[in-house]
Amino acid sequence: MEFKYPSRVSLAHLPTPIEEMNYHGKDFKINLYVKRDDLTECGASGNKVRKLEFLFAEAKEKGADTIITCGGVQSNHARVTALFCARLGYKAILVLRGEKPKEYDGNLFLDMLLGSDIRYITRNEWPCRDSIMERIGKELAKTSHTPYIIPEGASNPLGSAGYIFAIEEIKNQLLEKNIRIDYIVCSTGSGGTQAGLLMGSKLFMPEAKIIGFSVCDNEKYFKAKIRELIAGAEKKFNHDFFIKDEDITIVDGYMGRGYAVSRIEELELIHDVARRTGIILDPVYTGKAFYGLLEEIRKGRFGKNSSILFLHTGGIYGLFPKKSEFIFDRQAL
Numbered sequence: 001m002e003f004k005y006p007s008r009v010s011l012a013h014l015p016t017p018i019e020e021m022n023y024h025g026k027d028f029k030i031n032l033y034v035k036r037d038d039l040t041e042c043g044a045s046g047n048k049v050r051k052l053e054f055l056f057a058e059a060k061e062k063g064a065d066t067i068i069t070c071g072g073v074q075s076n077h078a079r080v081t082a083l084f085c086a087r088l089g090y091k092a093i094l095v096l097r098g099e100k101p102k103e104y105d106g107n108l109f110l111d112m113l114l115g116s117d118i119r120y121i122t123r124n125e126w127p128c129r130d131s132i133m134e135r136i137g138k139e140l141a142k143t144s145h146t147p148y149i150i151p152e153g154a155s156n157p158l159g160s161a162g163y164i165f166a167i168e169e170i171k172n173q174l175l176e177k178n179i180r181i182d183y184i185v186c187s188t189g190s191g192g193t194q195a196g197l198l199m200g201s202k203l204f205m206p207e208a209k210i211i212g213f214s215v216c217d218n219e220k221y222f223k224a225k226i227r228e229l230i231a232g233a234e235k236k237f238n239h240d241f242f243i244k245d246e247d248i249t250i251v252d253g254y255m256g257r258g259y260a261v262s263r264i265e266e267l268e269l270i271h272d273v274a275r276r277t278g279i280i281l282d283p284v285y286t287g288k289a290f291y292g293l294l295e296e297i298r299k300g301r302f303g304k305n306s307s308i309l310f311l312h313t314g315g316i317y318g319l320f321p322k323k324s325e326f327i328f329d330r331q332a333l
């Protein structure tokens with residue numbers, strides 16, 4: 001049965017390039033490529049752009065004038081949402097976990113610049129974020145506004161369609177370049193990207209194995225989360241993807257000191273990759289996933305001469321609040 005995409009607004013600059021990545025690849029006897037989804041958009045860089053193409057289409061169909069979403073103070077997703085709200089003429093309300101800082105940096109600075117309405121909530125309130133967003137929505141509806149609520153990370157079944165779409169794009173690019181890929185590797189923070197990649201691979205690239213490196217929770221949590229997202233997508237898109245439990249691969253040993261907390265070796269790797277390749281990884285997601293990927297290559301998880309496509313999911317603005325943690329006069333790796 002042919003898969004039919006839900007409606008989509010075009011927001012990303014597509015296709016994003018696939019480039020060879022000459023970083024230790026030859027030493028390891030691995031062919032390493034990178035899918036540059038950090039280049040989906042400049043201010044709106046990263047993977048949330050593809051998810052939001054589908055969510056903003058639904059918001060429009062529902063006649064919304066205000067978008068409400070949530071995340072951490074340095075949420076990439078909130079910043080991307082704020083940018084598209086400015087571009088498409090919606091009011092953006094961002095419910096952010098954390099205190100109002102003295103200085104605005106990174107993503108939060110851009111949220112401000114883009115004119116979003118920011119509501120800070122505490123860590124204790126965070127588990128109730130969905131009901132907080134609903135309450136804000138109900139208040140707005142009383143003043144004849146039409147709100148549309150986007151969950152954390154745009155990770156719902158509809159958002160995951162963005163990465164089904166991405167796999168179709170990757171398949172066509174690889175055909176054109178005559179490259180075969182054995183593994184697609186991503187960082188997994190809420191599971192929406194990996195769920196989309198898995199569904200997409202069933203449709204377009206059954207030969208590629210999808211591997212997610214967890215940056216927050218463990219394997220058990222993400223397997224359940226991704227299963228749930230896929231089940232929701234199967235219902236929403238009226239399509240069965242036949243994804244088995246063993247198709248969902250989560251590598252969970254690389255969270256390091258915890259979500260959004262960096263180890264010095266992760267920051268050193270980000271520095272080294274930047275110096276040697278010009279590719280800028282982020283401290284919260286892609287830096288940890290890439291660190292884990294290199295470790296797993298060293299341990300021999302991937303067969304000799306296999307080809308790996310690393311999905312660069314963006315996050316560059318998350319580097320700026322971390323700048324004081326980088327040590328630049330240390331010897332190169």
Ligand SMILES: *Cc1c(COP(=O)(O)O)cnc(C)c1O
Pocket residue numbers: 046047048076077153155187188189190191192193194282285286313314315316
């Ligand atoms: C949100 C995000 C991820 C994780 O994607 P999920 O779909 O939430 O798993 C990875 N990298 C970056 C830079 C992100 O902003």
